[in-house]
Amino acid sequence: MAPDALKGIRDVYFHGEMEAAPALAGQSAGLIDEIKSAQAIIDETIAEFFAITGRLGGLASGRTFG
Amino acid sequence: MNRVLAHTGARYPIVQAPMGWIARTQLASAVSRAGGLGVIETSSGETEACQAEINKMKALNLPFGVNLPIRFLRDDAMLKFVCNSGVKFVTTSAGSPAKFIAPLKGAGITVYHAVPTVETALKCVEAGIDGLVVEGAEGGGFKNPEEVSTLVLLQGIRARSDVPMIAAGGVCDGRGMAAAFALGAEGIQMGTRFVSSTESPVHANYKNAIVEAKETGTLVLNKKSTPCIRALKSERTKAIHDEG
Numbered sequence: 001m002a003p004d005a006l007k008g009i010r011d012v013y014f015h016g017e018m019e020a021a022p023a024l025a026g027q028s029a030g031l032i033d034e035i036k037s038a039q040a041i042i043d044e045t046i047a048e049f050f051a052i053t054g055r056l057g058g059l060a061s062g063r064t065f066g
Numbered sequence: 067m068n069r070v071l072a073h074t075g076a077r078y079p080i081v082q083a084p085m086g087w088i089a090r091t092q093l094a095s096a097v098s099r100a101g102g103l104g105v106i107e108t109s110s111g112e113t114e115a116c117q118a119e120i121n122k123m124k125a126l127n128l129p130f131g132v133n134l135p136i137r138f139l140r141d142d143a144m145l146k147f148v149c150n151s152g153v154k155f156v157t158t159s160a161g162s163p164a165k166f167i168a169p170l171k172g173a174g175i176t177v178y179h180a181v182p183t184v185e186t187a188l189k190c191v192e193a194g195i196d197g198l199v200v201e202g203a204e205g206g207g208f209k210n211p212e213e214v215s216t217l218v219l220l221q222g223i224r225a226r227s228d229v230p231m232i233a234a235g236g237v238c239d240g241r242g243m244a245a246a247f248a249l250g251a252e253g254i255q256m257g258t259r260f261v262s263s264t265e266s267p268v269h270a271n272y273k274n275a276i277v278e279a280k281e282t283g284t285l286v287l288n289k290k291s292t293p294c295i296r297a298l299k300s301e302r303t304k305a306i307h308d309e310g
Contacts, residue, residue: 001287001288001306001309005288006293006295009086012269012272013087013268013269013272014267014269016269016270016271016272017271018271018272018275018300019300019301019302021302022287022295022297022302023272023297023298023300024085024206024295024296024297024298025206025275025279025283025284025296025297026204026205026206026207026235026236026257026284026296027235027236027281027284027296028236028237028238028242028256028258028259029206029258029262029276029280029281029283029284029298030279030280030282031238031239031242031281032238032258032259032262032276032277032279033277034277035262035263035264035273035274036263036264037096037100037264037265038082038097038099038100038260038265039099039100041256041259041260042078042080042097042101044239044240045078045080045239045243045254046078046101046240047240048239048240048241048243049240049243049244050240051240052241052244053244053247056244056248
């Protein structure tokens with residue numbers, strides 16, 4: 001990779017020129033299918049976290065695998 | 067008691083990653099207002115602009131953190147500024163935090179370091195770090211060329227140390243958060259998820275490219291040199307990838 005490959009990163013970020021530089025992102029891009037507010041992201045994450053840990057807690061207390 | 071909450075003062079142990087140029091007050095304040103922990107970046111190298119952002123966040127009276135990417139700091143100006151700024155939580159990354167821990171802790175700041183391997187994690191614990199951001203290879207941006215998944219990394223570190231861990235890489239919702247907690251994490255850090263949030267300052271094309279990408283939609287580039295990065299597939303990144 002050329003040493004200046006990231007030089008155009010601000011053109012990607014702020015001008016939407018997606019070929020101006022590598023657009024940094026993680027594999028979780030494949031799990032994200034909607035633009036949401038920070039509030040919605042956090043509220044939904046917390047609700048889902050407690051739904052899952054609640055279900056898992058039930059497995060432990062019942063000594064069962066579901 | 068959750069140690070990440072105790073260290074950060076946030077309502078929820080959900081941290082926004084410090085993306086260069088992106089992780090500034092507009093995004094960080096939205097995350098902190100929603101109960102998470104906004105973090106201000108300094109990896110852009112724009113010292114004065116970042117100092118102004120830190121001052122803006124302070125004025126809002128919300129919990130927040132600052133990231134210091136050791137290798138990218140030209141001098142100790144940002145370290146000194148942060149030590150005198152009243153900031154309470156710092157993540158360090160990109161290089162050894164050994165020389166940063168004493169001045170930051172001396173200023174009453176809690177310090178977490180971002181680690182990509184178990185070996186680095188244990189060195190940080192020996193050096194007196196308060197906690198770790200455990201960054202698996204799934205994550206975006208600057209990476210370690212030796213790829214270890216978040217799943218393996220969290221378990222490997224927890225088997226050897228009781229240090230507080232914030233899981234990063236591949237986590238973008240409650241499923242990921244629950245999985246990370248099962249492996250011993252007490253918090254999560256999300257980058258790509260917040261880059262594609264309403265309050266993120268980036269262009270709609272970038273947010274839409276994230277929304278449209280599949281799980282196979284990124285490439286790790288520049289593994290033989292530095293910086294090694296994970297980025298979205300594009301004509302340009304495919305060409306860089308093919309160069310090897």
